[in-house]
Amino acid sequence: MTACRTYPTERLSAFVDGDLSATEAAAVRAHAATCPDCTAALADLRALVANTAGLDAPEPPPTLWPSIAGALDKHEPRGWFSIANWRPFAVGALAGAAVVGLAIVALPVLRGTQRGVPAASPGAEMVATSTATVDPLLHEAEAEFAEAAAAYERSIEKLRGLLAREEARWSPQERTRMAERLGRLDDAIARSRELAHRTPGDSAGNEQLFAAYQQKIAFLAAAVHRGGEEGEWDKAGAPTP
Amino acid sequence: MDNRSAAMSVKPPTKPMLGATAQLTAQLPIDGLGLRPKAAAEAKVHAPDTDAALVDAIRRGDAGSREALYHRFKRRVYALAVRIVGAVDAEEVAQEAFIRIFRGLTKFRGDAALATWIYRLAVNAALSHRSRRAAAAQPEAPDDVEAQVSAEPARGDAVLRARIERALARLPVGYRTVIVLHDVEGLEHEEVAQILGCHVGTSKSQLHKARARLREMLAADGITAAALENG
Numbered sequence: 001m002t003a004c005r006t007y008p009t010e011r012l013s014a015f016v017d018g019d020l021s022a023t024e025a026a027a028v029r030a031h032a033a034t035c036p037d038c039t040a041a042l043a044d045l046r047a048l049v050a051n052t053a054g055l056d057a058p059e060p061p062p063t064l065w066p067s068i069a070g071a072l073d074k075h076e077p078r079g080w081f082s083i084a085n086w087r088p089f090a091v092g093a094l095a096g097a098a099v100v101g102l103a104i105v106a107l108p109v110l111r112g113t114q115r116g117v118p119a120a121s122p123g124a125e126m127v128a129t130s131t132a133t134v135d136p137l138l139h140e141a142e143a144e145f146a147e148a149a150a151a152y153e154r155s156i157e158k159l160r161g162l163l164a165r166e167e168a169r170w171s172p173q174e175r176t177r178m179a180e181r182l183g184r185l186d187d188a189i190a191r192s193r194e195l196a197h198r199t200p201g202d203s204a205g206n207e208q209l210f211a212a213y214q215q216k217i218a219f220l221a222a223a224v225h226r227g228g229e230e231g232e233w234d235k236a237g238a239p240t241p
Numbered sequence: 242m243d244n245r246s247a248a249m250s251v252k253p254p255t256k257p258m259l260g261a262t263a264q265l266t267a268q269l270p271i272d273g274l275g276l277r278p279k280a281a282a283e284a285k286v287h288a289p290d291t292d293a294a295l296v297d298a299i300r301r302g303d304a305g306s307r308e309a310l311y312h313r314f315k316r317r318v319y320a321l322a323v324r325i326v327g328a329v330d331a332e333e334v335a336q337e338a339f340i341r342i343f344r345g346l347t348k349f350r351g352d353a354a355l356a357t358w359i360y361r362l363a364v365n366a367a368l369s370h371r372s373r374r375a376a377a378a379q380p381e382a383p384d385d386v387e388a389q390v391s392a393e394p395a396r397g398d399a400v401l402r403a404r405i406e407r408a409l410a411r412l413p414v415g416y417r418t419v420i421v422l423h424d425v426e427g428l429e430h431e432e433v434a435q436i437l438g439c440h441v442g443t444s445k446s447q448l449h450k451a452r453a454r455l456r457e458m459l460a461a462d463g464i465t466a467a468a469l470e471n472g
Contacts, residue, residue: 009453010446019445048456052409052424055402060319061332065311068339072307 004037009045012038016045062211063218145206152213159220166223178223185216292355299346311339314356317426318342318363324409324421325367330374338366353435360428361436364418371414401468408458416451423448 007015007028014020015028032038167175192209289295289306295313298306318338322331341362349358409417422433423444433444 009456010449013449013452014445017445017449019449044456045452048452048459049424051401051405052420053427055405055425057316057320058323060315060335064315064319064332064335065308067336068311068343069308071336071340072343
């Protein structure tokens with residue numbers, strides 16, 4: 001935004017991109033040479049464009065490819081695979097994702113600050129976890145992280161309740177197979193949790209733990225929807241939501 | 242400088258989570274559950290180098306090439322979905338987009354670049370999703386971008402990027418789509434116009450209006466020119 005009204009921001013943006021005619025561009029250039037407001041606005045726009053270009057592309061969740069591959073392989077109607085079908089069960093998890101996002105971003109930064117070292121130094125984090133002084137903000141972030149974990153656990157608990165009712169109609173073999181799968185998912189969560197605890201300031205450890213929770217939720221949701229036929233939820237080793 | 246100020250002034254590495262995640266996925270405990278470690282999964286796919294060869298291989302029924310195409314475009318499609326429909330619905334939209342992409346590959350004639358065609362299907366999936374939501378009068382799903390941004394003044398790259406993401410999420414969807422395709426994804430106006438089915442001039446004028454609106458929003462959010470320039 002500029003206090004000078006000679007050229008609106010849109011025109012300055014067009015100038016930055018070289019979208020103006022030669023005549024108009026020359027006029028803008030001549031005006032900016034004598035107008036500090038427009039000079040600042042042009043610098044501002046260039047910085048905005050550079051910052052926007054530098055935005056990260058988030059990594060998709062690990063459940064995405066299995067769900068796509070499953071849908072394509074089975075040629076079933078899309079609606080069957082829609083995440084919308086199990087959205088009610090994942091509400092807690094998704095709500096938790098917001099907190100997780102904050103915690104993943106904030107925790108390494110806060111921990112790094114507490115120790116007076118850059119957040120990206122995992123060795124320093126390992127050494128300094130026993131620091132006596134505790135930043136209240138760090139405390140708050142850790143509490144939110146725990147809350148997010150609890151939200152995932154609640155979703156899982158709810159789905160396990162639903163699955164227990166379904167399982168009553170399954171064959172013993174189907175129940176055994178399901179128990180094996182769930183055991184492996186529980187192992188995955190336990191090992192991810194251990195990893196996250198071992199490297200408490202490393203966002204990747206936390207990220208992995210929540211990915212493991214999400215995987216279990218997706219698996220349970222698929223199992224509840226699809227019944228006990230092994231091929232239905234077990235085809236790729238992981239269910240499609 | 243208090244702890245909080247110090248925290249915000251720590252400059253995290255560029256894309257801090259992704260590198261660390263890639264390292265750790267090699268020891269993922271969830272292997273064997275259909276969640277192969279990313280690097281391993283991608284290494285196993287011996288994909289043709291060019292897009293045209295990849296499409297040919299998929300048409301011949303090569304499942305590995307199908308997965309390779311997914312890995313080649315997954316982040317672009319998912320990021321687009323996050324920015325058009327929000328993080329909560331992004332997986333559903335990305336799933337829908339890829340299903341449309343794979344089912345539509347037989348009709349892909351190569352008139353446009355594969356990436357442009359994929360972007361078009363992804364944008365269509367995202368906009369259809371928004372329309373369905375609007376028709377069903379469902380409230381917009383909360384976006385975790387909002388939750389990542391505190392009320393603190395912007396300091397440091399990560400916070401600045403989060404503020405920009407939040408402002409982007411509040412732009413009208415037409416402006417948002419154009420600015421994401423052009424400024425974030427780096428497409429040319431000709432490609433944006435192909436994707437959106439509009440004239441190149443329309444793409445340009447929408448982009449410049451979108452930037453002006455974005456700048457106003459950031460200014461209202463306390464993002465100064467100096468913060469942007471130092472970002």
